[in-house]
Amino acid sequence: MSAKPSDDGSWQPEVDELALRRAQADALGGPAAVARHHEQGRLTIRERIAAMADAGSFQEVGRLTGQGRYDAEGKLLGVTPAPYVMGLAKIDGRPVAIGGEDFTVRGGTSWSGDRKKGGQGGFVEDMAHHYRIPLVNLIDGSGGSVTSINRRGHSVFPGVHGFERSVQLMGEVPVVCAVLGTAAGGPAGRAILSHWSVMVKDTSHVFAAGPPVVERSLRQKITKEELGGSGVAVELAGTIDNAAASEAQCFEMVRRYLSYMPQNVWHLPPVVDVGDPAERAEQALLSIVPRNRRKAYDMRRVIQLVVDRGSAFELQPSYGKALITCLARMNGKVVGFVANNPMVYGGAMDGPAARKQAHFVELCDCFHIPLAFLVDVPGFMVGRDAEAAGTLREGMRSVFVGLQASVPMFTVVIRKCYGMAGMGATDKNGLELKLAWPSAEWGSLPIEGGVAAAFRREIQASPDPAAREAQIEKELRAMASPFRTAEAFGVEEIIDPRETRAYLCRFIDAAQERLATSVGPKPKYGVRP
Amino acid sequence: MASIKIKTEVTGSVWKIEARAGQRLAPGATIMILESMKMEIPVIAEDGGTLVELHVAEGESVNEGQVVATLTG
Numbered sequence: 001m002s003a004k005p006s007d008d009g010s011w012q013p014e015v016d017e018l019a020l021r022r023a024q025a026d027a028l029g030g031p032a033a034v035a036r037h038h039e040q041g042r043l044t045i046r047e048r049i050a051a052m053a054d055a056g057s058f059q060e061v062g063r064l065t066g067q068g069r070y071d072a073e074g075k076l077l078g079v080t081p082a083p084y085v086m087g088l089a090k091i092d093g094r095p096v097a098i099g100g101e102d103f104t105v106r107g108g109t110s111w112s113g114d115r116k117k118g119g120q121g122g123f124v125e126d127m128a129h130h131y132r133i134p135l136v137n138l139i140d141g142s143g144g145s146v147t148s149i150n151r152r153g154h155s156v157f158p159g160v161h162g163f164e165r166s167v168q169l170m171g172e173v174p175v176v177c178a179v180l181g182t183a184a185g186g187p188a189g190r191a192i193l194s195h196w197s198v199m200v201k202d203t204s205h206v207f208a209a210g211p212p213v214v215e216r217s218l219r220q221k222i223t224k225e226e227l228g229g230s231g232v233a234v235e236l237a238g239t240i241d242n243a244a245a246s247e248a249q250c251f252e253m254v255r256r257y258l259s260y261m262p263q264n265v266w267h268l269p270p271v272v273d274v275g276d277p278a279e280r281a282e283q284a285l286l287s288i289v290p291r292n293r294r295k296a297y298d299m300r301r302v303i304q305l306v307v308d309r310g311s312a313f314e315l316q317p318s319y320g321k322a323l324i325t326c327l328a329r330m331n332g333k334v335v336g337f338v339a340n341n342p343m344v345y346g347g348a349m350d351g352p353a354a355r356k357q358a359h360f361v362e363l364c365d366c367f368h369i370p371l372a373f374l375v376d377v378p379g380f381m382v383g384r385d386a387e388a389a390g391t392l393r394e395g396m397r398s399v400f401v402g403l404q405a406s407v408p409m410f411t412v413v414i415r416k417c418y419g420m421a422g423m424g425a426t427d428k429n430g431l432e433l434k435l436a437w438p439s440a441e442w443g444s445l446p447i448e449g450g451v452a453a454a455f456r457r458e459i460q461a462s463p464d465p466a467a468r469e470a471q472i473e474k475e476l477r478a479m480a481s482p483f484r485t486a487e488a489f490g491v492e493e494i495i496d497p498r499e500t501r502a503y504l505c506r507f508i509d510a511a512q513e514r515l516a517t518s519v520g521p522k523p524k525y526g527v528r529p
Numbered sequence: 530m531a532s533i534k535i536k537t538e539v540t541g542s543v544w545k546i547e548a549r550a551g552q553r554l555a556p557g558a559t560i561m562i563l564e565s566m567k568m569e570i571p572v573i574a575e576d577g578g579t580l581v582e583l584h585v586a587e588g589e590s591v592n593e594g595q596v597v598a599t600l601t602g
Contacts, residue, residue: 294569316547319537341565346568378566448567 017076018064018229024079025063025265029104037104041203042181043247045102046087048138050252053089053098058371060087061127062117083108083141091258093153094350095131099124100138102228108141110148110186112161120186121165125132129165136254137194142210143185156298166193171366171521174261179204179240180247184226191240194317195363196257198242200250201230236483238319238352256313260327260334261367264519268368268512269334276309278331278505283401287499289415289439294412296342299324302374302414303337306330306501311336320352322381325360331505333512336364338425339374342415349421350381354394357424358401366406366522368515370508372410378446380421396529398423404424404525406518408511410504412439413482414490434491440482447476531579535598541565543589543597552580560598563591578602 006013019499028044029035037044043051049058065082067228067493083106086099096324099118101108110119118124119141126136150157170193175468179190179199183206191206199206207228214220226232230243244250262269282305288297303312307328314326322344326337338357338437349357364371380386380395403407409427413436417425422442426432444450452459462468486494495503542564544564556577563570574580578600586596 020545185586294537294567296568296570343570346570381566385542402547 002224007126014030020076021064021079025066025081027082028081028102029106029307033104042103042140044104045100045138045140048090048180048247049085049098049099050295052136052138052254053096053247054093057090058087058098059089061123062086062131062390065113065117065340066398067112071365077454080106082111082113082117084111084119084122086118086122088127089136091134091136091255094134094258094263094522096134096136097124097128097131097256098138099135100180101141101187103140106182108187108341110141110144110161116161122159122161122164122192124164125169128169128173132173132266134176134258134261135169137175137177137190138185138259139177139179139183139191140181141187142182143187162187163193166190169450170195171265173264174258174367176257178250179206180250181205182210184208184210188228188363195261195366196242197240198244198250198253198257199230199240200247201232201243203393206233235318238316238355240492241316241319243318243461259312259325259328259478260369265366265368266519267518268515271332271334274308274311274329274331275330276296276331278509279502281502282306282496283498286502289437289496291439293415296346298343299339299341299347299374299376301338301412304506305327307337308336310334316356320350320354321355322347322350323353323356325356330372330501330508333508335504335508336360336369336371337374339414340372340377342376342477345381347376348378348380348381349387349391349395349398351389351391351394354380354391354398358394361398361401361405363499365407368407370408370410370511370515371405371427372412372504372508375413375417375422375425376413376415376417377418377421377425379421393529395421395424400529408508410507411435411436412500412504413442415439416439417442417447419444433497433507435472435500436482436486436491437497437500438482438494440491440494441480442482442485443480447473447480451476530599531570532581532599533574533602534596535560535572535585535600536594536596537572538546539563539565539570539590539591540550540593541570543585544569546583548574548580548583548598550580550582552601554578556580561585571597572597574600576602581594582600588598 015225066079068079069077083102085102089098106314134398139351168495175194177194177197181204183191205224205228212223234243244253311329312326322341381391406429408430409428411434416467456471459465459469479521482494485491530597541563544562545602546561554574554577558573558574559571561572581599583598
């Protein structure tokens with residue numbers, strides 16, 4: 001024991017030592033290391049947790065962990081804190097498990113005492129699992145270090161502290177990962193095992209291995225930014241979902257994301273009434289789709305006009321841009337919107353768009369968030385590049401995921417709805433409610449693409465093949481009016497675009513009984529293509 | 530003055546050029562219209578600026594992410 005026994009028989013000396021140990025923990029890697037960290041435009045892990053959590057709500061666990069230094073008599077000289085800080089906190093009044101690496105101590109490299117604190121598994125993840133509360137990972141670490149061989153006297157097998165709990169959490173509670181510095185190796189992998197991830201532009205990077213390893217392995221000289229800045233990780237690769245301009249904005253985005261999520265899969269997401277009437281009809285919707293079929297329009301604006309005012313939160317806005325995925329509210333209830341973006345490839349589904357849709361549909365299904373599809377899709381992306389990129393496989397995977405989902409889905413055909421991609425935007429396991437705007441058109445494939453192939457002989461035999469092709473196209477198009485399909489009840493309703501919000505709100509309200517009686521983990525069958 | 534590189538979001542061809550070098554463009558103004566997947570896809574100057582240079586001509590093929598124009602803010 002390092003504290004001297006007290007004269008009055010109390011435990012005051014030990015409590016004094018506790019205070020000293022807590023102060024050492026609060027000092028992180030010491031003033032010099034903290035100053036260096038601040039100079040790089042980054043907050044410390046304690047500042048991050050304070051900024052992320054409701055004021056005064058952080059209840060730390062494992063504050064005394066670290067490496068104690070003692071004199072010859074066993075008196076405490078100081079403690080180097082473990083490079084991971086975690087505990088319980090509240091975000092918007094709801095409990096979460098929160099933790100992150102402390103970069104100011106050994107660059108946030110992994111640490112292991114008798115029990116792991118967090119990072120990959122560990123107490124913080126156990127807490128999220130056992131208490132069924134969301135997990136917020138604030139990542140700033142480079143994973144394992146070869147110096148651990150020295151410390152342990154042996155090398156550890158990969159996965160000795162594995163991802164098994166992290167994977168389990170993906171079907172139980174919302175997991176959010178914010179990359180706030182360098183995430184290499186394990187911490188980078190940890191960032192991906194999340195329902196939603198975000199990184200800070202310029203000050204954060206994510207890669208399997210950093211520039212020194214890349215140079216040694218491939219003789220490529222490359223900067224951290226070129227290798228794993230948001231330009232690569234968010235925009236090109238879709239490795240991380242969203243980018244934030246600053247740490248403060250990043251925390252705001254995490255808070256916003258969690259506001260759409262239930263605490264776990266055994267609950268429904270919170271209903272927040274923003275006082276926006278369900279019957280609100282927007283005049284702009286009447287003319288937002290140009291009559292000229294070649295002209296694109298702003299699908300994001302359609303979403304904004306339809307959902308509860310200001311409630312749309314876009315996930316992956318700069319990846320797979322032919323598709324828009326948003327969490328939003330309709331009459332207070334959380335709804336996932338999947339909308340094709342006619343500004344990019346006319347909304348054709350390419351590989352990244354398909355991957356984005358598959359992830360988003362699975363996310364919404366997992367947390368019992370109904371889906372609304374705003375459809376304007378000419379089909380899968382075509383062309384040699386698209387085939388080489390595996391668009392068919394990615395596309396069919398998104399169709400497969402959609403067909404396994406069991407949340408209610410609502411289809412609104414804005415313009416084109418063609419082929420397999422169009423089929424993937426319907427509720428095949430459910431009511432399959434399909435509403436259509438008067439601008440809607442559909443089929444196995446667009447008429448203009450199909451006429452030349454289907455009527456090849458007839459066109460070739462004609463004295464004026466081009467005129468014959470145009471004539472056939474015109475005849476077919478006349479029969480393709482959405483009203484004719486509505487007569488046959490092939491779509492359930494054609495609606496005035498201004499009625500979109502009211503229609504969807506009524507059906508989403510009605511689906512709440514179904515949602516409330518289908519909570520719990522979603523089973524997984526079979527093999528994704 | 531910051532130089533702004535305008536990139537295309539799509540692979541396709543340049544259908545129509547709408548702006549001239551030296552022209553001052555309001556935020557959201559159309560620089561050119563591409564044709565991709567049988568659709569007219571506008572390339573816009575999101576934040577506006579002065580068009581310094583066009584890097585493509587009408588009829589030319591463009592790839593996703595290609596720089597097609599340079600602006601100064």
